[in-house]
Each structure stands twice: as C-alpha cells, then as structure tokens.
Amino acid sequence: MSEHGAGAAHPTTGTYLRIAAILVMITLIEVGVFYVPAFQSVLVPLLLVLSAVKFTLVVMFYMHLKSDNRFFAFLFGGPLLLALVVIVSLLLIFYGAVRLRTGM
Amino acid sequence: MTHGSAHAHEAHRTSMGVDSRKMAFWAFIGSECLLFGSLIATYLVYKGRSLVGPYPHEILNIPFTSFSTFDLLMSSLAMVLALAAVQRGDMKQGKLWLLVTALLGLVFLGGQFWEFSHFVHEGLGLTTNLFGSTFYVLTGTHGAHVTVGVIWLLTLWIQALRGKLGPQQALTVEITGLYWHFVDVVWIVIFTVVYLIQ
Amino acid sequence: MKGWLTTTDHKRIGLLYFWTAFGFFLIGGLEALIIRAQLIRPDGGVGVSAETFNQLFTMHGTTMVFLALMPLSAAFFNYIIPLQIGARDVAFPRLNAFSYWVFLLGGLFLNASFIAGPLFGADRLSVAPDAGWFGYANLTSRQFSPGPNVDFWLLGLQILGIASLAAGFNFVVTILNMRAPGMRMLRLPPFTWMTLITQFLVITAFPVITVALVLLMFDRFFGTHFFLPAGGGDPILWQHLFWMFGHPEVYILILPAMGIVSEVLPTFSKKPLFGYTVVVYSGVVIAFLGWSVWSHHMFSTGLGPIADSVFAGTTMLIAIPTGVKIFNWIGTLWGGQIRFTTSLLFAVGFIAMFIIGGLSGVTHASAPSDLQQTDTYYVVAHIHYVLFGGTILGLFAGMYYWWPKMTGRFLSESLGKVHFWLTMIGMNLAFFPMHFSGLLGMPRRIYTYPAELGVARFNQLSTIGAFLIGIATLVFFWNLLRTRGRPADAPANPWGGATLEWAMSSPPPVYNFTVIPTVVSRLPLWQTERHAPMVALPAQPPAPIHVPGGSWWPMITALGLPIIAIGALAHLIPIVLAGAAVVIVGIYRWAYEPFEM
Numbered sequence: 017m018s019e020h021g022a023g024a025a026h027p028t029t030g031t032y033l034r035i036a037a038i039l040v041m042i043t044l045i046e047v048g049v050f051y052v053p054a055f056q057s058v059l060v061p062l063l064l065v066l067s068a069v070k071f072t073l074v075v076m077f078y079m080h081l082k083s084d085n086r087f088f089a090f091l092f093g094g095p096l097l098l099a100l101v102v103i104v105s106l107l108l109i110f111y112g113a114v115r116l117r118t119g120m
Numbered sequence: 121m122t123h124g125s126a127h128a129h130e131a132h133r134t135s136m137g138v139d140s141r142k143m144a145f146w147a148f149i150g151s152e153c154l155l156f157g158s159l160i161a162t163y164l165v166y167k168g169r170s171l172v173g174p175y176p177h178e179i180l181n182i183p184f185t186s187f188s189t190f191d192l193l194m195s196s197l198a199m200v201l202a203l204a205a206v207q208r209g210d211m212k213q214g215k216l217w218l219l220v221t222a223l224l225g226l227v228f229l230g231g232q233f234w235e236f237s238h239f240v241h242e243g244l245g246l247t248t249n250l251f252g253s254t255f256y257v258l259t260g261t262h263g264a265h266v267t268v269g270v271i272w273l274l275t276l277w278i279q280a281l282r283g284k285l286g287p288q289q290a291l292t293v294e295i296t297g298l299y300w301h302f303v304d305v306v307w308i309v310i311f312t313v314v315y316l317i318q
Numbered sequence: 319m320k321g322w323l324t325t326t327d328h329k330r331i332g333l334l335y336f337w338t339a340f341g342f343f344l345i346g347g348l349e350a351l352i353i354r355a356q357l358i359r360p361d362g363g364v365g366v367s368a369e370t371f372n373q374l375f376t377m378h379g380t381t382m383v384f385l386a387l388m389p390l391s392a393a394f395f396n397y398i399i400p401l402q403i404g405a406r407d408v409a410f411p412r413l414n415a416f417s418y419w420v421f422l423l424g425g426l427f428l429n430a431s432f433i434a435g436p437l438f439g440a441d442r443l444s445v446a447p448d449a450g451w452f453g454y455a456n457l458t459s460r461q462f463s464p465g466p467n468v469d470f471w472l473l474g475l476q477i478l479g480i481a482s483l484a485a486g487f488n489f490v491v492t493i494l495n496m497r498a499p500g501m502r503m504l505r506l507p508p509f510t511w512m513t514l515i516t517q518f519l520v521i522t523a524f525p526v527i528t529v530a531l532v533l534l535m536f537d538r539f540f541g542t543h544f545f546l547p548a549g550g551g552d553p554i555l556w557q558h559l560f561w562m563f564g565h566p567e568v569y570i571l572i573l574p575a576m577g578i579v580s581e582v583l584p585t586f587s588k589k590p591l592f593g594y595t596v597v598v599y600s601g602v603v604i605a606f607l608g609w610s611v612w613s614h615h616m617f618s619t620g621l622g623p624i625a626d627s628v629f630a631g632t633t634m635l636i637a638i639p640t641g642v643k644i645f646n647w648i649g650t651l652w653g654g655q656i657r658f659t660t661s662l663l664f665a666v667g668f669i670a671m672f673i674i675g676g677l678s679g680v681t682h683a684s685a686p687s688d689l690q691q692t693d694t695y696y697v698v699a700h701i702h703y704v705l706f707g708g709t710i711l712g713l714f715a716g717m718y719y720w721w722p723k724m725t726g727r728f729l730s731e732s733l734g735k736v737h738f739w740l741t742m743i744g745m746n747l748a749f750f751p752m753h754f755s756g757l758l759g760m761p762r763r764i765y766t767y768p769a770e771l772g773v774a775r776f777n778q779l780s781t782i783g784a785f786l787i788g789i790a791t792l793v794f795f796w797n798l799l800r801t802r803g804r805p806a807d808a809p810a811n812p813w814g815g816a817t818l819e820w821a822m823s824s825p826p827p828v829y830n831f832t833v834i835p836t837v838v839s840r841l842p843l844w845q846t847e848r849h850a851p852m853v854a855l856p857a858q859p860p861a862p863i864h865v866p867g868g869s870w871w872p873m874i875t876a877l878g879l880p881i882i883a884i885g886a887l888a889h890l891i892p893i894v895l896a897g898a899a900v901v902i903v904g905i906y907r908w909a910y911e912p913f914e915m
Contacts, residue, residue, distance in 0.1 A: 029204060036197040040190060047186045050316050060317055067312035070193075071305050078200050078301045080294075085138045087494075088146045095150035095522050098609060099157025102526075106161045106558060109613070109625055135497040140409040144491045147521055151483065155525035158559060162533065162544070171550040246540060250550045253542040257533070275906075 027077055035077050042070050145295045149302050156306050159261060160313060163254040170249035176318045179242055181235070188231045189311045195224035196304045199297045209287045215280045218293075221300065222273035225266055232263045255314065262310060265303045272296055324868030326411035327828060331418050332397030333724065338422050339389035340798075345429065346381035347791060349374050354748075354784040357777045360769040371765035372448035373467070377428075379451030380471065383571065384478050385425045387705065390713050391574040392421075395489055395513050397724055401819035402507045404498025404837060406830050406863075409491040412872045412908060417485040419876035424477035427880045431470040438466045447471035450763065452564065453534070455545030455556035460538045466887055469538065472531045473883040479524045479531075480879065486520035489513060498818070500837035504598070507817045507840075508591055511598050512577030515605045519566045519573075522609070527563035530556060539886070554619055561612040569608040571705060572672075573601060575712025576643060579665045582715045583647055585815045586662040587654025590841060593646040600639035600646075607636040617685045618692050626685040633683035640676060644669060659813070660734030664715035667742055671707025675700055678753065695773075696756025702749040706787075711741070714794070719813065726806030726824045733797040740790035747783025751776035816841035821855055832859040866914055875904025 027035075046066050049055045055062065076082040081089055134140060202217030236256070244252045276296060279285045285293070325331060353374050356366040366374070396414065400407055408414050431446040438445055448467045449458045458468045493506070493514045506514075533544040534556070543549020545556045584591045591597060610632040613621055617629075647669055656662065678700040682688045691697055714737075721729045755773035767773060811820035820843055822831055832855050835842065839849040878900030885893030 027200075029201065032197060032200045032204070036193065039193045039196075043186060043189055043193065046312070046316060047182060050182060063312050063316050067308050070308050074196060074301050074305050074308070078196050078304075079298055085136065087136060087138070088143070091143070091146040091150050092153070094518075095153040098522055099153045101609075102154070102157055102562065103161045103164060106165055109558070109621065110165050110552075112624070133499075134495045135501070136495050138495065140491045140495050143495055144409065144487045147487045147490050151486075151521040151525050154522050155529060158526045158529035158562075162529070162555065162559075165552075165555060166550070169550050246536075247542050247549075250543065253536070253544060253549075257536060257542075 027080075031077065035073055039070055039073060042066050139291055141291065141295060142298075145298055149298065152302065152306075156258075156261070156309070159254075159258045160309065163258050163314065166250040166254050170251045172249050174239075174242060174244045174248070174251070176251060176255075176314075179239055179244055180315050180318070181238075182315060184231070184235065185311060185315050188228055188235075189307065191224055191228050191231070192304045192307050195221050195228070196301050198224060199300045203290070203293050203297050206285070206293045207287060207290045211280060211286060214285070214293075215277060218273055218277045218280065222270050222277060225270040225273065225300075229263060229266055229270065232259065232266075258314070259310060262303070262306055265306070269296075269300050269303055272299065321868065323873055324415075324870050326407070326415050326866060326868055326872070328396045328400050328407050328411065328414060329724070329825065329828075331414055332393050332395075334418050335389050335396055335421070336393035336724075338418075338425070339386050339393060340795075342381055342385035342425055342429075343390065344791070344795070346378050346386050347788060349378035349381065351784055351788055353378065354781040356765060357767070358781040359777075360767050360771075360774050362766045363781075366765060368765045369442075369448065370444070372450075372763070373432075373444060373446040375763055376447045376450050376471070377432075380428065380447060380475075381425075382705070383451060383567070384475065385421075385428070387571050387709050387713070388482065389421055391516075391571075391709075392417075392485060394509070394574065394578070394713075394716050394720065395485070398720060398819055399489065399492060399510055399513055400496070401723075401822075401826060401830060402510050402817050403493060403496060403501055404818050404831065404835050405492065405496040406834075407866075408488050409496055410488050411866060412869050412913065413484050413488050415869070416872035416876055417481045417488070419873045420477060420481035420484070420879060423876055423880045424474055424481060427477060427883055428470060428474035431467065431474075434466070434470070440465060445470065447474075452560055453556075454560075455534065455537075455553040456547070458534060458538070458556075459546055461546075468534075469887050472534050472538070473886055476528060476531050476535075477879050477883060479528050482520050483524050486517040486524070489517045490521065493517075498834050498837055504595065505837060505840045508580035508594065508597055509574070509577035512573040512580070512601050515601045516570050516573045519570050519605055519608065523563045523566035523570070526559055530559035530563070533559075535886075539889075554616070557616050557619065558612070561615045562609075564615065565612040566605075566608050568704070569604055571709050572712075573604070575668065575709040575716075576601070578712045578716040578719070579647060579668050580643075581815075581817070582661050582665040582719050583650045585719070585813050586657045586659055586665075587651050588657075588814070589650055589654040590816070590844075590846075591646065592649030592652075594840065597643055597646050600642045603639040604636060607632060607639070611636060614683060614685075614688070617688045630683055630685045634680065637676065637680050637683070644673060644676075659718065660729070660731055660738055661715045661718035661813075663735070663738045664711045664718065667738065668708060668711040668715060671703055671711060671745070675703030675705075675707055678703065691756060693762050694756035695752040695760045695762060698762055699749050699752035699756060702745070702752070706745055706749070714738075714741070720819075721801070722808035722812045723819060723824045723826075725801060726808045727801040727804045728808055728812070729797050729801055733793055733800070737790050737794045737797065740786055740793065744783045744786030744788075744790055748780045748787060749783070751779045751783075755780075811843065816844040818842055821852065829859065829863040829865050832856045832863075864914060869908070869911060869913060871904050871908035871911060875901055875908060878902075878904060 046063055049059060049062055049066075075092070081092065136143070198217050198221040202214055202221055205211070205213035205217055244255075246252055246256045273296060276285060276293065322330065322334070325334075352364070352366065353371070355364045356362055356371060396408075428447070432444045435441075435443045435445045445465050445467045447453075447470055449463055449471070453468065453471060457463060493510055497506075533542075536542040537544050537546060537551075543551040545551050545553050547553065580591050580597060611629055613625060613629040614633045617626060621629075651666070678696065682691060682697070682700060718729050718734055721727070755776040758771060758773050760767055760771060760773045760777075767777070808824040810823050812824070813820075818835065818837070819826075821835065835852060835855060837852075839846055842852040845851050878897045881897030881900060882894050883897075885891065885895075885897055
C-alpha cells in the first residue's frame with residue numbers, strides 16, 4: 017500500500033546529494049566558527065542556528081516530513097517543542113534565579 | 121476462528137490514509153525527543169558544576185568529533201539512497217547502500233569507543249565528576265541507539281542477501297531510515313551542545 | 319490456557335488486565351488497611367515497625383498508581399476502544415499482548431520484594447521498596463538506602479514503563495487510524511477522546527521518568543553522583559524530573575475516569591453529553607496545562623519567588639478546564655430522564671468527590687498556603703479525594719456499566735447499591751478528617767504520632783472509614799464472583815447506550831462486528847434530530863472474517879525483561895545478558911512471524 021500522498025514528488029538522488037553537501041558545509045562552518053576568535057561573542061546563537069538548520073534539513077528531506085502527512089509533523093513537532101520547553105525551563109529554574117539575584 | 125480473504129480492502133483501509141506502522145514510529149520518535157531532551161537537560165543543568173576536572177575544554181577533541189559528525193551525516197545520505205533503491209526495486213543498489221549505512225554506523229561506534237577509552241586514559245571516568253557522568257550517559261545512550269540501528273540495518277541487509285527484501289518491504293526500510301536519521305539529528309544536537317558550545 | 323497465554327484479542331487482553339489489576343488493587347488496599355490499623359492510636363495500633371511502615375506506604379502508593387489504577391483503566395481501553403471506534407482490534411494486537419505481559423511480570427517483580435529478603439542476606443523477609451512512591455533523592459542513595467529495596471523499585475518501574483509506552487503508541491495509532499468510515503474525530507465517544515489524550519501524556523511523560531530512574535540506577539549501581547551533593551549533584555533535579563513525569567501522570571490517572579463518567583451520565587439521563595465539544599477541548603487543554611505545573615509539588619524546596627509564582631499561576635489555570643467539565647456533566651443530568659443504576663450513582667459520586675478533591679487542590683495552588691499543607695495529611699486527603707473519589711469511583715461506574723457487555727452477565731444492582739453507599743460513607747469517613755489532621759500538623763509517612771497533636775480522634779475515624787471501604791470492596795468482589803454462576807443472557811444494549819460498543823451481542827463475537835458500520839452521527843444507536851438510529855448489523859457476517867491467531871512471542875519477549883532486572887539486582891552480568899538474549903530472540907521471532915491482521 018502506498019502512503020505517499022498523490023502528487024508528492026520524491027526527492028531525487030540529486031536532491032539528496034545536494035542536501036548532503038549543504039550539511040557538510042554547515043558542519044565545516046560550525047567548526048570554523050568554533051576556532052575563529054572573532055566569532056566568540058556570537059558563538060552560541062550562531063551554532064544553535066546552524067545546527068537547527070542541519071536538524072531541519074535532515075528531518076524535512078531525509079525523513080520526508082516536508083511532503084508526508086502533516087499529522088506526522090505534529091507527532092514529532094509537539095514532543096520536540098515540549099522537550100525544548102523542558103530544557104529551557106530547567107535552565108531558567110537552575111540558573112535564572114542566580115542571574116536574577118545577582119542582577120537585582 | 122474463521123479464515124478468508126473476503127475483505128482485503130477493508131483490512132487495509134485506514135482513517136488517516138497512512139500506514140499504522142509509520143504513524144506508530146513517528147509517535148515513538150516523538151517520545152524519544154523527551155528521552156534525549158531529559159538527558160540533554162541534565163547535561164546542561166550540570167554544565168560547569170563539576171567539582172574536579174578534567175573539564176570539557178581540556179579533553180574534548182573537536183577535529184576528531186567533527187569527523188564522527190561527518191561520518192554520521194554521510195550515513196544518512198547512504199540511508200536515503202538505500203531507501204530510494206529499494207523503492208524502485210533496484211535491490212543491488214539497495215543492498216549496497218544498506219551495507220554502507222551500517223558500516224558508517226560501525227565507524228561512528230568505533231570512533232566512540234576510541235574517544236571513550238582515550239578520555240578514560242586521560243582521567244575522565246563515569247564517576248570522576250558531573251561532566252563525566254552526564255557526558256557518558258548522554259553519549260552512551262546515543263551510542264546504544266546507534267548500535268541498535270546498526271544491528272537493524274545488518275538484519276535487513278542479510279534479509280536482502282537472502283532475496284527476501286524487495287519493494288514490497290519498502291515501508292520497513294523507510295521506518296529503518298526514520299530511526300537512523302533520528303539518531304543522526306540527535307547527534308547533531310549533541311555535537312553542538314556538548315562539543316561546540318563549551 | 320494456551321489460548322489465554324497467546325491471545326492477541328483485545329477483548330481477552332482487556333479481561334486479563336481487569337483481573338490482574340483488581341488483584342493488585344486488593345493488595346494495595348490491604349497495605350492501606352495495615353497502615354490505618356497502625357495509625358488508629360498515637361502509639362501505634364498494631365506494632366508495625368517504622369521500617370515496615372515505610373514499605374507499606376511506598377508499596378501502597380506504587381501499587382495503586384501503577385498496578386491498579388492505570389491497568390484498570392487499561393482494561394477498559396483494551397476492551398472498549400476498538401468497539402467504540404468500529405474496529406476489529408487495536409492497531410498492533412501482539413504489541414497489545416506484550417504490554418499486558420510486561421505489566422503482569424513487572425507487578426510480580428515489584429511484589430516479589432516482599433519475600434526476597436533472605437536472598438539478599440537481609441535480617442527480615444521483606445525488602446520491599448521503602449522510600450516513598452516518588453523516591454526522593456538522596457534518601458534513595460546507596461548510602462541511605464543500602465539494601466535492594468530501592469533497586470526493586472527502580473527496576474520494577476522501568477519494566478512497567480515499557481508496558482505503558484508500548485500501549486501508548488498502540489492506542490494513539492488505533493484511535494487515529496482504525497476508525498470506522500464516518501467516525502470523524504468529533505464523533506468519537508468521549509471515553510475514546512479522553513483515552514487518546516491520556517496516551518499522548520503517556521508517551522511524553524514516561525520517557526522523563528525513565529531517564530530519572532536510569533540516572534538513579536547509575537548512582538546506586540555505578541557510583542555516579544547525579545543526585546548526590548558530595549559529587550556536585552543536586553537532589554532537587556530528581557524532584558524536577560520525577561514531577562515532570564508525576565504531574566502528567568495524575569492526569570493520566572483521572573482523564574480516563576472522566577471519560578467513563580462522560581459516557582455513563584448521558585446513557586442514564588437519556589440525553590447527549592452537554593457541550594461535547596467543550597468537554598473534548600477541555601481535556602486537551604488539561605493535558606497541555608498538565609505539563610506546565612510540575613513544580614507545584616516542590617513549593618517547599620526554595621525555587622524562588624518567580625518560579626513559585628509561575629507554577630502557582632499555571633496550577634490555578636488548570637482548574638478552569640476541569641471546572642468546565644463539571645458544569646457540562648451537571649448540564650447533562652439536568653432535565654434528563656434519570657435512571658439511578660449503580661453505574662450512575664458512582665458517576666454522580668465521582669462528580670461530588672472530585673469537586674471536593676479539586677477544591678483542596680486549588681488551595682494547594684497557592685504557594686503560601688501550600689507551605690502549610692505540604693507533607694501533611696491535608697495532601698493525603700486531596701490525593702485520595704481525586705484518586706479514590708475520582709478515578710476509582712469512575713472506574714466502578716465503568717465496571718457496572720460495561721460488565722454486561724464484557725461478560726454477558728449483569729452485576730447485581732442490589733449488591734451494587736450496598737457497595738456504593740458503603741464506599742461513599744467509608745471514603746468520606748476515611749479521608750475527610752485528614753483535611754483537619756493535616757492542618758493540625760500531622761505529617762505524612764509517620765508510623766506513630768504524638769497524642770498531644772490532638773489528631774487521634776480524626777485518625778480513628780479515618781481507620782474506621784478505611785475498613786468500611788475494605789468491606790465495600792469485598793461486597794463488590796463477591797458481586798463479581800457471583801456473576802460467574804449466572805446465565806450469560808445480557809442483551810446487546812441493556813442500558814440503551816448510544817455508542818457502537820452496544821451494537822453487537824454481549825459479549826461481542828470475536829471479530830467484533832459482522833459488518834463494519836458506517837457512522838453518521840456522534841450517537842449512532844440513538845435517534846437524534848438529524849439521524850435515525852443505525853440500522854441493526856446483520857447477525858452473521860456476509861463472508862468469513864479472518865481473525866488473527868495468537869502468538870507466543872509477546873509473552874516470551876516480555877519474560878526477558880524481569881530476567882534482566884533480576885540479573886541487575888543480583889549484580890550478575892550473565893543473567894542480564896540471558897534476559898537480553900530472550901528479548902532479542904523474542905523480537906526477531908515476532909518480527910518474522912507471519913501474522914495477518
């Protein structure tokens with residue numbers, strides 16, 4: 017039985033290779049940013065953004081989420097968002113208080 | 121108990137028009153987000169709280185780990201190529217790319233073993249400090265997932281060698297791929313959060 | 319016998335869950351009665367030692383939450399959901415069987431601790447878990463809990479977690495993907511909706527406690543310091559991880575019962591559920607908000623004013639969708655043609671008792687007032703009003719409602735009324751005084767209390783109430799056993815229910831429906847404004863229906879898990895590996911077994 021929606025195009029081998037090339041390039045940029053002192057001040061946000069792009073590319077194209085049933089995006093995205101909120105909440109609880117106390 | 125095939129159509133109809141196994145697997149991946157999320161949260165909460173060294177900046181090897189990252193990314197490429205081959209019925213290519221994926225996974229695991237033994241040699245054990253504990257449990261859990269994936273891939277490869285894997289089993293290969301790519305994206309997060317952001 | 323061991327039929331699995339869970343419910347109840355007997359007097363009513371008392375309240379809580387309430391709900395998920403959605407079985411029948419066997423084995427593993435003392439060189443028979451059902455660090459450390467008690471707990475819960483997770487995936491897919499034609503989401507019966515929401519909570523919350531238990535296991539077995547200050551760890555992290563699971567867990571416990579009430583009230587009022595859509599959305603909102611309130615269990619740990627305020631706020635917010643449901647239930651009864659069956663009585667009892675439990679819950683939401691209440695018997699009152707007065711009364715309502723469908727036999731209504739009234743009197747006598755003893759300062763988890771505290775009278779009332787509950791439960795048990803001797807002559811739809819589980823015989827044929835119905839309304843069996851009742855399904859299927867056979871592999875795979883746990887307990891790697899081998903072989907044989915659905 018086919019579960020690909022009618023009309024949903026399969027990415028071609030070329031697309032997969034292009035994505036792979038982008039993933040490698042981003043990884044090289046990440047490592048480069050890590051070593052170049054000039055980027056130290058924006059290191060964290062930059063790395064988070066770059067890795068988020070890699071994450072999204074793999075999920076959307078390799079895991080086919082972009083062209084699959086939208087409910088799968090909910091099944092994955094909901095818990096993913098929840099996990100992010102959990103991480104941020106715990107960091108705020110453990111470290112937010114410290115920052116606030118020293119800031120006030 | 122009666123047998124018959126009177127309602128083949130009825131048996132395959134699904135309310136959302138998707139295969140149940142695929143839906144189940146996405147739900148499983150969702151729950152794994154919480155599993156790894158909790159481990160990553162624990163790592164981050166304890167970052168910088170080790171009472172003694174070695175500390176991350178003293179011991180993490182970025183060039184080596186970048187190579188591991190590159191290896192896993194290439195394994196994901198091999199995986200999608202394997203799936204595409206199986207879907208179009210090209211089992212020769214399918215077998216090849218399944219094996220390549222598994223081998224790249226083994227290379228990653230080999231790298232992890234080397235890295236772990238090197239770290240232990242440098243004085244970072246599981247119980248040495250919070251960095252050691254959180255690092256080994258997080259990357260160890262990931263490594264265990266990779267191991268399961270490699271076994272899964274080799275199982276499919278052997279099945280293909282026996283001529284029992286073909287386009288009719290494309291969904292199984294697809295689900296294997298979903299698992300493998302997920303393990304890859306978890307590594308993307310770990311690489312960034314543990315290795316690059318010190 | 320082989321049929322039961324290899325069954326993959328959701329109806330049989332549902333019955334297995336029911337009897338196993340009811341057995342554990344009786345065990346948990348016995349633990350409660352010993353606790354109450356001990357507390358009838360300040361100096362200790364029956365001479366229970368402090369160590370034994372710790373084991374009793376730990377096992378009472380763990381048993382009731384994981385081995386009784388959740389599996390009793392699962393009994394109904396299993397039996398009723400495929401019928402309500404017009405399916406022949408769940409999405410993954412063998413996985414379903416696997417969940418049951420893992421539950422049974424996990425429960426046996428946990429309770430084996432009561433007699434495993436000699437195996438560990440303990441000076442007593444019982445090494446049952448004794449650090450509370452919530453296992454706070456660093457009491458659970460190897461230093462302060464050197465014996466195997468906490469190991470039984472953390473290993474047992476990991477086993478049980480696997481059962482719940484597997485069932486979670488199974489029911490999410492079943493409810494979403496196996497519905498009959500025309501069964502749109504907003505035509506689903508409310509019990510099915512609440513179950514769906516519950517399973518989403520399960521698959522997101524259980525991984526978190528899994529991580530917490532694994533970290534604890536590493537601390538105890540391998541010498542890490544995740545929760546130990548000596549190595550830089552923070553015991554409070556345990557509390558965060560545990561309650562991130564623990565709070566969604568209480569919604570996992572209550573939502574199915576709310577779903578049952580939402581089925582029972584319409585049937586016995588001969589009126590549709592008032593505000594169906596609002597009830598469904600409230601359930602969804604409760605699930606979302608349920609993830610945002612966890613630190614209200616930690617108000618006394620020094621979170622700071624901002625965290626305290628945020629969690630107090632979210633906790634107060636969650637009272638809103640809960641309250642909404644209560645109004646909808648009352649609206650369902652209002653103006654209805656009410657039949658006071660035992661099932662209905664329990665459903666109404668649920669509403670009343672849950673309101674009380676909800677109100678004490680609202681008083682907990684305020685951090686300052688919670689500082690007075692936390693760790694006192696006031697909280698014990700709250701949890702028992704919501705879990706006994708809520709979940710258990712709701713489950714009883716479901717039992718009296720669905721027993722004829724599941725077995726073809728009615729439970730005795732007269733015994734049922736006795737059961738109901740004894741339960742209501744017993745539970746209020748047991749738990750209402752705890753509000754007062756708590757506010758007067760009686761702490762939780764103590765095996766004696768000073769006479770000067772002035773709570774002896776309240777404790778006496780609680781103990782009497784608890785024993786009344788015990789008697790009531792025995793009445794119910796007798797009712798259950800009695801039905802076996804009765805003729806199985808219940809009709810298809812004895813109560814005149816509206817939903818699909820009532821469409822076929824009681825019990826239904828093994829393939830559920832002779833023909834899968836097409837659904838056009840939320841109340842298929844009723845006459846509504848726009849629709850006539852569904853045409854009766856044929857008595858015989860038009861063509862033979864394939865029913866999958868059983869399989870040994872779910873049970874065999876499940877067996878590997880306690881073997882791994884025993885190996886871990888005994889610190890014997892070969893046994894761990896043997897258990898793992900059983901699991902792996904089981905999975906392979908399962909995967910390659912020809913199994914036609």
